[in-house]
Amino acid sequence: MKRIKINEQHCIGCRLCEIHCLVQHSKSKKIIKAFREERESIVPGIHVEESGYVSFALQCRHCEDAPCIEACMTGAMYRDPETEAVICDQDRCVGCWMCVMVCPVAAIRRGPEDQVASKCDLCMEAEIPVCVVNCPNEALVYEDDAVR
């Protein structure tokens, strides 16, 4: 499957990936409106981890043996048959946070108002995830597993 590859040596910690992730998952998909009206209600599926000058943008790795799917008691966490991405159906999520507990890379976060889990969905509506498109330094690359 196609995954987002992280080149941490090129990550400059600007957090534009987080910003565009939020916009992409907003209702309006317009940056100014999204930040004005929905900033508090959306948790980006990507998060920049920083320590000193080292930084990288972490998002769900869409593991082959995803423990979050195993751990999900309501079946909200599932694998999309088409893209093989691990997706959280927020309508079914009850916020038990088992997925948050078992995620080996801490890529699942407590979502809006601490009700449901929030994670990367590889931008199902976009051809290339917006974090990759908007990374100014090509620290994020979207490519097939085979390339790795």
Place this chain on the structure above:
Amino acid sequence: MQLRKWLVEPEFRIERDPEKCIQCGVCVRQCANDVHEYDEEEEVVYSDSTNCVSCHRCATLCPTDAISIRPFPLEFRPNAVWTASTLRNLYKQADIGGVLLTGMGNDQDQPMYWDRMLLNASQVTNPSIDPLREPMELLTYIGRKPDSVQFERIAGQPRMTTQLEPQLQLQVPVMFAAMSYGSISYNASVALAQAAQQVGTFANTGEGGLHKDLREYADHMIVQVASGRFGVDSDYLNTGAAVEIKIGQGAKPGIGGHLPGEKVDAAISATRMIPEGTDALSPAPHHDIYSIEDLRQLIYAIKEAVCYSKPILVKIAAVHNVSAIASGCVRAGADVLVIDGYRGGTGAAPTMVRNNVGIPIEFALAAVDSRLREEGIRHQASLIASGGIRCSADVAKAIALGADAVNIGTAALVAMGCHLCQKCYTGKCNWGIATQDPYLTKRLNPNIATRRLVSLLESWALEIKELMGGMGINAVESLRGNREHLRGLGLTNRELQILGIKAAGE
């Protein structure tokens, strides 16, 4: 040192459009000068313009284009003599003392002679050539050419018997000027080397030594020997494609160099072969070169060291008696002469030197080419024009004036992202080019920078071919030193005479 606020108004003013700003903080994280600050209590980004250098990093990365930067609107009382920059310099010096420093090339409003020369085109009496349909040759060989060429016939076929001196082969008559690892970041050095290899031209190590990772590009690297002799050993000389002896630099003729100890980290210390954390001081002169004869000794010492297998370049700044100096350098054994005009860039130079010392490359190039021709030694050395080459038309004009090829430094940095804020000497380059701070150097992805440099050279190559085609020329060799293809615009008789060109209309 922070200047006291009461005498120094900011140079620029940051205007933040409150309707567009989303307080995302990208600008805060991108500014190495701490201009922007996020106030957590009020959840607002504030900007203090005092330290803004107008490098545009924040404005370029702002996702909503909320930031604009303008010259500070508080203007001094108009005065043609005591201009704003003169007053600012005086206030600065009165406050902190010392020599005014700056970076990049001369930014003063002095005449650009490239813009006062116009190229020719064919009409009716000779055909122009379409470079997209017919072959065009930009291939250039740099190095000493023989006095004459002998042939013999073997089985009816002619074969050259003259032994040629070593040459550098350039696919495009443009090379990257000397920029040391230390003055620019590791990523910038890698990008220049990679681009030179991909395009088939040469990058130059400057006086920074050759980083071990760059040895794989050594076929496309010219290694420099300057007055500090940093990073020089037999291996270094033999690894590069050619060796350049740097006598002077256009931005600061007669002045040495100084890489502050804070920038000399483990990698730079290993590459320059100096202790970590020590200042890298390049003396103003080479202490073993006080005459043309001394230069000859060094040239031949290096030729011996590399077994006469590589051309030796000598780089001099364009100064008043440049043609006599150039003649001496060629007679001393230089295979290639690089002349750096007064608009050449630098990582750091005293402002007064940068703005007031040296002469324009246009005059220096024409004078040197004419002098070497008159003395019958023009073929003994190739000429490289450097210092303020901005576009492909400048390249074409330089070649028509007599250059074999040109060096570009500033144009290459701009292709990598440089916005000419002229603060290279502070080590706080927000574009990750002229800095060694790992937080900043990461900002230059060498793969992106390489791609952009390659694009730049390829587009210049296309444009040079278009210009040549218009002139009815299909090989850059036919343009070289062909001053009939240049006409002067608004130049005095004396200037036309020195440039060796006719006036427009003649």
